[in-house]
Amino acid sequence: xxxxKQNSPSLSVQEGRISILNxxxxxxxxxxxLWYKKYPAEGPTFLIxxxxxxxxxxxxxxxxxxxxxxxxxxLHIVPSQPGDSAVYFCAASEGDFGNEKLTxxxxxxxxxxx
Amino acid sequence: xxxxxxxxxxxxxxxxxxxxLKCYPIPRHDTVYWYQQGxxxxxxxxxxxxxxxxxxxxxxxxRFSAQQFSDYHSxxxxxxxxxxxxALYFCASSLGSGWAEAFFGQGTRLTVV
Numbered sequence: 437x438x439x440x441k442q443n444s445p446s447l448s449v450q451e452g453r454i455s456i457l458n459x460x461x462x463x464x465x466x467x468x469x470l471w472y473k474k475y476p477a478e479g480p481t482f483l484i485x486x487x488x489x490x491x492x493x494x495x496x497x498x499x500x501x502x503x504x505x506x507x508x509x510x511l512h513i514v515p516s517q518p519g520d521s522a523v524y525f526c527a528a529s530e531g532d533f534g535n536e537k538l539t540x541x542x543x544x545x546x547x548x549x550x
Numbered sequence: 551x552x553x554x555x556x557x558x559x560x561x562x563x564x565x566x567x568x569x570x571l572k573c574y575p576i577p578r579h580d581t582v583y584w585y586q587q588g589x590x591x592x593x594x595x596x597x598x599x600x601x602x603x604x605x606x607x608x609x610x611x612x613r614f615s616a617q618q619f620s621d622y623h624s625x626x627x628x629x630x631x632x633x634x635x636x637a638l639y640f641c642a643s644s645l646g647s648g649w650a651e652a653f654f655g656q657g658t659r660l661t662v663v
Contacts, residue, residue, distance in 0.1 A: 440592070470649055479554070479640050479654030480593070525592065532648040537583065537606050540592040 575643030
C-alpha cells in the first residue's frame with residue numbers, strides 16, 4: 437500500500453524553465469511533508485518542508501505547495517539549473533516532533549537540459 | 551562539518567550469511583533511523599532509536615535486529631541473508647528536533663549473491 441505516490445518516474449526540463457514535481461498521499465494523518473534530493477551514491481539531502489497548517493513554503497528557487505483537500509503537494513524549482521538534475525523524493529510524517537518515521541514516495545528523476 | 555557515516559559503503563555476501571551495517575550519527579544527535587531502498591523502490595522505514603531505546607519499528611524482517619549503543623552509533627544485524635535483501639541501506643540521524651534537521655548517510659549497498 438503506497439501511501440505516498442509520485443506518479444512521474446522521470447521529468448525533463450529545459451534549463452531556466454520551471455520544474456514542477458508532484459506528489460500525492462493517501463494517509464490523512466500525515467501533517468508534515470518534505471522534499472529530498474538524491475544524487476547517485478549519496479544519501480537523500482533535505483530540500484524543503486511544509487507543515488499542514490500552511491499551503492505554501494518558499495526557500496530561494498524552491499517552493500512547495502500543499503493542497504490538503506486534494507492530498508497533493510508539489511515542488512516548484514524556478515529557474516531550473518543543471519545542478520538540479522537528481523532524483524527527488526517526496527516524504528511525509530505524522531507530525532514533526534522529532535521521532536516520527538518518514539514515508540517516502542518512489543521518486544522522480546529530474547533531468548535539466550542545458 | 552561531520553556527517554552521518556555509514557560503513558561499509560559496499561558489502562557482498564552470500565545467501566544465508568550474516569551482515570552487520572554500522573551507522574555513526576552526527577555528534578550530539580540522539581536519534582537514528584534505518585531505511586532500506588530496493589532497486590527502483592522508495593526507501594522503506596525499518597527501525598529507529600532514540601536515546602539508545604527502540605522508538606519505532608517498520609517493515610523490518612525478524613531476521614534483522616538493530617541496536618543503538620552508548621556512543622549513539624547504531625548497528626543493523628542481518629542474518630540468514632536472502633537475495634531479496636540486496637538493497638541500499640540508509641541511516642539518518644537527528645537531534646530529535648525534526649526531519650528538517652536530520653541528515654542521511656551515503657548508504658551501504660548490500661549485494662547478496
